[in-house]
Amino acid sequence: MTRKTLRIAMNGVTGRMGYRQHLVRSLLALREEGGLDLGDGTVLWPEPVLVGRREHALRALAERHGLDAEAVSTDLDAVLADDTVDIYFDAQVTSAREDALRRAIAAGKHIYTEKPTALGLPGALELARLARAADVRHGVVQDKLYLPGLQKLKRLIDGGFFGEILSVRGEFGYWVFEGDWQESQRPAWNYRAEEGGGIVADMFPHWEYLLHDLFGPVRSVQALATTHIPRRWDERGKPYEATADDAAYGIFELEGGIVAQINSSWAVRVNRDELVEFQVDGTHGSAVAGLRNCRAQHRSATSKPVWNPDVPLSEDFRGQWQDVPDNGEFDNGFKLQWEEFLRHVAHGGPWSRDLLAGARGVQLAELGLRSSAEGRRLDVPELTL
Known part of the structure; x- marks a missing residue:
């Protein structure tokens, strides 16, 4: 069995939803299970990189859950410039999301985000267009379906x-x-x-x-x-x-x-x-x-x-x-969709819960x-x- 690490920049994990559902009950839960088995001899290992404005709060989360103390940053641009980071996830307040997603797409990162994806439809559609042009995988949280x-x-x-x-x-x-x-x-x-x-x-x-x-x-x-x-x-x-x-x-x-x-x-x-x-x-x-x-x-x-x-x-x-x-x-609905998105990142193929679906919601x-x-x-x- 081959283990492949995916480093995931998680912006907004000091908030209730980002912390409880996405970090603890999804990615950390996957790690407790030994990673995500892709069924082809490969196990995906999610490695969170905690991003936010309050360094002390991020370091406290990293220490609480045994994460790499160096995988904490208040500099989003530096994180996005890091070639070892594969995915950018956003659970910030809505008003900060669109700009951060644009920067992540420009940096060539795969995108997974909470909704709404933007404050207005033009911005939400532009994000979908940019992601398609950049040929990055992109997904929007649709937890209630699970x-x-x-x-x-x-x-x-x-x-x-x-x-x-x-x-x-x-x-x-x-x-x-x-x-x-x-x-x-x-x-x-x-x-x-x-x-x-x-x-x-x-x-x-x-x-x-x-x-x-x-x-x-x-x-x-x-x-x-x-x-x-x-x-x-x-x-x-x-x-x-x-x-x-x-x-x-x-x-x-x-x-x-x-x-x-x-x-x-x-x-x-x-x-x-x-x-x-x-x-x-x-x-x-x-x-x-x-x-x-x-x-x-x-x-x-x-x-x-x-x-x-x-x-x-x-x-x-x-x-x-x-x-x-x-x-x-x-299983936890957020975790189930994370598993589907990580498989999509690994294998590609059809995926409907994307930024265009997010634009429909906006x-x-x-x-x-x-x-x-x-x-x-x-x-x-x-x-x-």
């Missing part, structure tokens, strides 16, 4: 369980504390439009790839974005005015006529089984999928409710649904905000390079 609940839902779709799919209804969100009397769960920049914040910019890229991959491309969008909580407190306890949307209510028409309705909110208290749930209704059956679980109801087991507000409900509607079994083990977010501002439904043109 969640157990969504994997079970895809199994139902692929097996023809639904018959003709009619509609999709999604509910996502939770109450994010304002920061005055309880610490907020999200950093303040999320609520500043000038820094790339807003739930539309954050979540519509997720909804784009989920809808696109599971049900079909989005062909139109009608959305209402709003700021329910206009005043919040930042990490230092200082009050500020929220300039970005914290809730969005969207209707998406998909190719083939499926209608999707998705509510996204950081100002909603949870009264559902999981933080995100999608109900899919079809002519032959329905299902409700969350992060981990999925329940289904076939048409042969569908009850026959009768509207009568004068008497108490006699049926347990939730109890009439059947759990979709795991039928296997589910496009949908832009059109969603424009739809809200103009109060009308907008077509979603197909993107090409």
Whole structure:
């Protein structure tokens, strides 16, 4: 067995997502397993190079996880100029991402990045064009497709369980504390439009790839974005005015006529089984999928409710649904996509979760905000390079 090292510059690992999901639960987890077996006698060994603005924090992470203390840098240009670095990964704040990705592409690095890939569609498309011209591999994180609940839902779709799919209804969100009397769960920049914040910019890229991959491309969008909580407190306890949307209510028409309705909110208290749930209704059956679980109801087991507000409900509607079994083990979704991307770097071949897919997410977010501002439904043109 031959071991091949891939050095991966990781920018933004002092943040929650970059640290927990990408560093610890993905690349370090792969190292604990002995690397990634490519099945051809080669094992890929990921070697993180930690990049960021706070050297002391980076060195603390390296020491905590037994990484090379010298593989830490606050100089992105120096890291990108290093010929031993193969991949650049970005989990920074959105406003810093596009410039860093451009520099990494110019340096000839393979690209793997969180989303949104840029603050606007022109920049996102230009990144895809530059990566193609530079002939580097490029991928965008689409973690929710790998969640157990969504994997079970895809199994139902692929097996023809639904018959003709009619509609999709999604509910996502939770109450994010304002920061005055309880610490907020999200950093303040999320609520500043000038820094790339807003739930539309954050979540519509997720909804784009989920809808696109599971049900079909989005062909139109009608959305209402709003700021329910206009005043919040930042990490230092200082009050500020929220300039970005914290809730969005969207209707998406998909190719083939499926209608999707998705509510996204950081100002909603949870009264559902999981933080995100999608109900899919079809002519032959329905299902409700969350992060981990999925329940289904076939048409042969569908009850026959009768509207009568004068008497108490006699049926347990939730109890009439059947759990979709795991039928296997589910690994961490971020780790699974990292494995796929590393195989793509090693072997090439078709890869759909690329910077063009990332541009589609930016496009949908832009059109969603424009739809809200103009109060009308907008077509979603197909993107090409």
